[in-house]
Amino acid sequence: MPELPEVEVLVRHLAPRVERRRIESAEVLRPKSVRPLDRAAFESLVKGSVIQKVTRRAKYLRFAMRRPRGGGGWVLLGHLGMTGRMYLQPAERPREKHTSVVFGLGREEFLFEDARQFGGWVVGEERLAGLGPEPLEAGFTVGVLADALRRSRQAIKVRLLDQSAVAGLGNIYVCEALNVAGIAPTRECASLQSVEMERLHRAIRDVLGGAIQLGLSLPLDPAGEGVRDGLFYFGRAPGGGEAVLERFRVYDREGEACPRCSVPIRRVWMGGRGTFFCPDCQK
DNA sequence: CACCATGTTCCTTG
DNA sequence: CCAAGGAACATGGT
Numbered sequence: 293m294p295e296l297p298e299v300e301v302l303v304r305h306l307a308p309r310v311e312r313r314r315i316e317s318a319e320v321l322r323p324k325s326v327r328p329l330d331r332a333a334f335e336s337l338v339k340g341s342v343i344q345k346v347t348r349r350a351k352y353l354r355f356a357m358r359r360p361r362g363g364g365g366w367v368l369l370g371h372l373g374m375t376g377r378m379y380l381q382p383a384e385r386p387r388e389k390h391t392s393v394v395f396g397l398g399r400e401e402f403l404f405e406d407a408r409q410f411g412g413w414v415v416g417e418e419r420l421a422g423l424g425p426e427p428l429e430a431g432f433t434v435g436v437l438a439d440a441l442r443r444s445r446q447a448i449k450v451r452l453l454d455q456s457a458v459a460g461l462g463n464i465y466v467c468e469a470l471n472v473a474g475i476a477p478t479r480e481c482a483s484l485q486s487v488e489m490e491r492l493h494r495a496i497r498d499v500l501g502g503a504i505q506l507g508l509s510l511p512l513d514p515a516g517e518g519v520r521d522g523l524f525y526f527g528r529a530p531g532g533g534e535a536v537l538e539r540f541r542v543y544d545r546e547g548e549a550c551p552r553c554s555v556p557i558r559r560v561w562m563g564g565r566g567t568f569f570c571p572d573c574q575k
Numbered sequence: 576c577a578c579c580a581t582g583t584t585c586c587t588t589g
Numbered sequence: 590c591c592a593a594g595g596a597a598c599a600t601g602g603t
Contacts, residue, residue, distance in 0.1 A: 409600085444591095563593095
């Protein structure tokens, strides 16, 4: 479930486990998962490099790398796409069938697995150009949001999805934030009043911040027993149980009662995606 | 079999 | 230049 909160939780999980470690070997099992280099060039670039720092920008994981023996620094971006996962496991454990890229860290392997192959690794950070502000940083003020929306005639749902006004929201959290803000997804950006802008600004921060807190509160890698670390099973109880935690107010809840006014949630098609909202309290 | 899916990029059309 | 819409990517779940 990789939108900003899931990536943030993953970064915080991975950083202390991989920073300062040297990648002893690199194996690209699916060439599609690395760009712009081919498999061999990517492997030789990565091999021997040290992961210095792992941070997040929008939905990207940013790995600050350094070549061995005083060599130069470079940047590797990871993106999870729709189904990507990154985790560590003992080197002797069999790899999941969709394992795409493997970094050998001695007794452990750092794996990138991606069934649909929409994600992958990118050398360099050109992809970060053009991204809007980080919604949880101090620089993301109501004024910044208002400036990004004021002149747009697009529907607010579509604009928030495209990463240039605000970075990191995906289909789920756009629906959630608009519900919390009480704004219909079909509203033209330029029509938002300043009170609505303030509600939206707060809603974006609250929804993303709350999801991060939830993610951080869940146990990851319980006893190392799972093949994966459970990070992307937010909606389920730890250990792979079936109990689904109450997470979303409107996303994937067509026909269910709006948590605020109990009117059935509706689903429409916008920006090429299913869009969930309350027809009564989102105006 | 049909339809849906957390993302991004590219292309066409208006 | 902007906006809208669709397709593509490849696979799995219901």
